[in-house]
Amino acid sequence: MKSLTKWRLTAAAVSLSMVAGPALAEPLFWSTQAKPVEESQKMRDEVMAGFPGGVDYQPSDEGPWLTRMQAELQAGSGRIAVLGGLHGDLSSLGPDLVDLSGIDAAAVGPAMMELGSLGTGEQKYIPWMQATYLMVANRKALEFLPEGADINALTYDQLIDWARATAEATGGPKFGFPAGPQGLKHRFFQGFLLPAYTKSTVTEFRSDAAVTAWETFRELWQYTNPAATNYSFMQEQLVTEEVWIAFDHVARIADAFNQRPDDFVAFPAPAGPEGRAFMPVVAGIAVPRTAPDMEQSMALVQYMLQPETQIATLRATNFFPVIATDLPDDMPASVQAAGPAIAAMTGAPDALPALLPMGLGDKGGQFNQVYTDTFERIILAGQDIRTVLDSQAEVLRALMIEANAPCWAPDAASEGPCPVN
Amino acid sequence: MPRLLPYLLLLPATAFLCLFFLYPFVQVAHDSVMRNGVYTLENFSRMAGHWKFSTAFWNTMILAAVVVPIQLAMALTMASIVTKLQRGRSTILYIFAIPLGISDLAAGLIWLSVFEQSGFLNSLLVGLGIVDRPILLLGYQNTWIIFIAIVLAEVWRATAIMMVILVAGMGLIPKEYGEAADVFGASRWQKFRRVTLPMLKPSLQTALILRVILAFEVFAVVVALGGTQLPVLMSETYHWQFAMQERGVAAAFAMVILGVSVAFTILILRLLHVPKGARV
Numbered sequence: 001m002k003s004l005t006k007w008r009l010t011a012a013a014v015s016l017s018m019v020a021g022p023a024l025a026e027p028l029f030w031s032t033q034a035k036p037v038e039e040s041q042k043m044r045d046e047v048m049a050g051f052p053g054g055v056d057y058q059p060s061d062e063g064p065w066l067t068r069m070q071a072e073l074q075a076g077s078g079r080i081a082v083l084g085g086l087h088g089d090l091s092s093l094g095p096d097l098v099d100l101s102g103i104d105a106a107a108v109g110p111a112m113m114e115l116g117s118l119g120t121g122e123q124k125y126i127p128w129m130q131a132t133y134l135m136v137a138n139r140k141a142l143e144f145l146p147e148g149a150d151i152n153a154l155t156y157d158q159l160i161d162w163a164r165a166t167a168e169a170t171g172g173p174k175f176g177f178p179a180g181p182q183g184l185k186h187r188f189f190q191g192f193l194l195p196a197y198t199k200s201t202v203t204e205f206r207s208d209a210a211v212t213a214w215e216t217f218r219e220l221w222q223y224t225n226p227a228a229t230n231y232s233f234m235q236e237q238l239v240t241e242e243v244w245i246a247f248d249h250v251a252r253i254a255d256a257f258n259q260r261p262d263d264f265v266a267f268p269a270p271a272g273p274e275g276r277a278f279m280p281v282v283a284g285i286a287v288p289r290t291a292p293d294m295e296q297s298m299a300l301v302q303y304m305l306q307p308e309t310q311i312a313t314l315r316a317t318n319f320f321p322v323i324a325t326d327l328p329d330d331m332p333a334s335v336q337a338a339g340p341a342i343a344a345m346t347g348a349p350d351a352l353p354a355l356l357p358m359g360l361g362d363k364g365g366q367f368n369q370v371y372t373d374t375f376e377r378i379i380l381a382g383q384d385i386r387t388v389l390d391s392q393a394e395v396l397r398a399l400m401i402e403a404n405a406p407c408w409a410p411d412a413a414s415e416g417p418c419p420v421n
Numbered sequence: 422m423p424r425l426l427p428y429l430l431l432l433p434a435t436a437f438l439c440l441f442f443l444y445p446f447v448q449v450a451h452d453s454v455m456r457n458g459v460y461t462l463e464n465f466s467r468m469a470g471h472w473k474f475s476t477a478f479w480n481t482m483i484l485a486a487v488v489v490p491i492q493l494a495m496a497l498t499m500a501s502i503v504t505k506l507q508r509g510r511s512t513i514l515y516i517f518a519i520p521l522g523i524s525d526l527a528a529g530l531i532w533l534s535v536f537e538q539s540g541f542l543n544s545l546l547v548g549l550g551i552v553d554r555p556i557l558l559l560g561y562q563n564t565w566i567i568f569i570a571i572v573l574a575e576v577w578r579a580t581a582i583m584m585v586i587l588v589a590g591m592g593l594i595p596k597e598y599g600e601a602a603d604v605f606g607a608s609r610w611q612k613f614r615r616v617t618l619p620m621l622k623p624s625l626q627t628a629l630i631l632r633v634i635l636a637f638e639v640f641a642v643v644v645a646l647g648g649t650q651l652p653v654l655m656s657e658t659y660h661w662q663f664a665m666q667e668r669g670v671a672a673a674f675a676m677v678i679l680g681v682s683v684a685f686t687i688l689i690l691r692l693l694h695v696p697k698g699a700r701v
Contacts, residue, residue, distance in 0.1 A: 063663040181648040365665040
């Protein structure tokens with residue numbers, strides 16, 4: 001009897017180690033990106049398949065993502081080999097990421113590499129993929145475009161005229177904006193609306209130009225579908241035709257093009273008095289100091305930068321390569337539509353790139369909240385613009401001082417924390 | 422040994438509570454008064470200074486003030502009916518208790534499928550020709566509809582927990598009291614008010630405390646139906662912890678919920694106090 005138990009235990013141990021064995025050898029890629037099931041499956045099957053020995057690609061929400069990483073850091077040892085996340089996700093982990101200067105990333109542009117240093121002298125993360133935000137319109141809306149307006153060079157005033165004309169012609173507001181809890185509305189205020197009017201995200205937060213910007217947006221809101229406060233991914237409402245003109249992240253409008261490629265057009269964000277502000281989005285890959293096998297982690301980071309991997313990633317996630325590479329002709333409709341629109345936006349004579357927040361550490365969420373609160377108070381609660389900007393500016397100033405974050409583009413560089421005038 | 426046995430038997434549960442309740446609780450309490458390594462009330466002042474705090478606080482209070490009385494009235498009615506039944510009692514009890522088996526998030530999603538723009542209610546209204554096109558019910562412009570939807574979902578979901586407690590309590594009331602009231606010619610209403618209700622006080626106490634505390638913790642139903650459009654204390658706690666990554670302020674919110682819960686528990690205990698000699 002005793003020997004039988006012993007035998008069983010051994011068998012159990014052997015089978016356990018067989019199950020656990022290969023999983024341990026596979027490096028764990030712990031990511032906040034490509035979360036939808038189809039995307040993560042594509043990451044595993046098409047992107048990671050070429051890495052010798054395979055990769056255990058695991059996406060997760062930002063909260064649990066950070067919690068597990070912090071737990072491994074506190075424990076001093078861990079299983080996570082490589083971290084994938086947006087600039088903002090990674091910036092909160094700065095001190096615990098190892099220097100990646102040894103990676104050959106010459107193909108990545110220097111401005112983007114600079115982002116990856118997180119303001120330190122070390123290469124904290126390597127840019128992995130990039131995206132931005134675009135406007136999309138149903139082709140049916142094109143006939144209401146104001147006379148003389150060029151869809152590739154719209155201004156905010158023309159956009160309002162267009163939205164008004166569309167609303168009047170169809171009997172209901174047809175502009176869409178991702179203002180739901182999971183929507184990326186704060187990025188629109190930080191990287192598009194405010195810089196276009198003030199050439200600043202932080203410093204001129206409560207300037208007169210900012211008041212004008214919010215007045216403009218309040219006007220646009222009249223022609224915005226009031227259900228927008230429930231919208232997260234504009235592709236859904238574009239396909240159901242609940243909205244005809246929309247703003248969102250390229251990865252969140254892709255399905256509209258992939259489902260009905262002939263019905264939609266993508267075009268650049270509108271311009272304000274200070275230029276055509278837009279926000280490039282950068283996702284990066286980093287290695288935590290607790291990675292179980294540094295050499296393997298470095299090899300995986302290098303693998304992610306290969307042109308074939310970058311193109312496979314584009315197919316899987318709708319995020320564009322960070323290296324200059326020729327795209328094959330058989331790309332999905334969303335990529336074919338977004339490519340020229342992005343080129344028109346970034347190459348516009350009045351282009352004004354507004355970068356993602358830098359140096360905020362774990363205060364990124366609170367920074368976003370300042371803009372979300374401003375929106376909710378001015379637009380949804382109908383409070384006075386000047387009063388709201390004054391009170392939110394105090395919150396923003398305290399936050400910048402607490403985080404000790406210097407200004408980033410398009411705000412003028414600062415010594416010490418970025419000032420709020 | 423026999424004298425020690427009860428304590429030994431209680432040991433696992435006590436250890437479990439200490440480890441998974443008392444320890445995190447002390448930690449949260451500690452977090453709420455700690456900021457950058459110094460003891461301070463700044464977390465509380467940041468919480469109270471946020472423009473949504475008073476809205477979230479009053480939303481929670483008003484929600485509890487509306488939901489709990491409705492549930493109390495319904496639970497009393499349902500419990501009285503169930504107690505009177507001669508046949509099929511347990512079947513009815515099971516049917517009444519079905520929503521208890523559903524998680525609160527699922528309950529929120531069920532009601533979301535009723536109220537959303539492409540939901541059942543809109544389909545019904547369009548089908549009957551009352552409206553031309555689906556109307557936006559859960560929008561920021563009419564938070565009162567969101568409020569009503571939450572009240573409905575909460576009443577639907579959590580009335581049964583009160584009912585179950587009250588049914589058990591009614592079963593404990595000796596029949597003689599009711600018979601005596603009958604002898605004196607008491608009407609049904611008089612019997613309910615003068616006999617059942619006073620005898621039910623201990624169960625009412627338990628049911629109310631449980632429900633009121635749960636009402637202050639309302640979260641998933643609110644988030645499912647209202648997103649961030651109707652802030653309550655619990656959703657703000659979650660938001661500060663995970664989106665804003667401000668553990669201290671989130672802990673301060675948790676302490677406010679705790680404070681309110683304790684205050685109302687004491688109030689209910691006082692109001693429904695039964696002297697020892699008067700208990701059944």
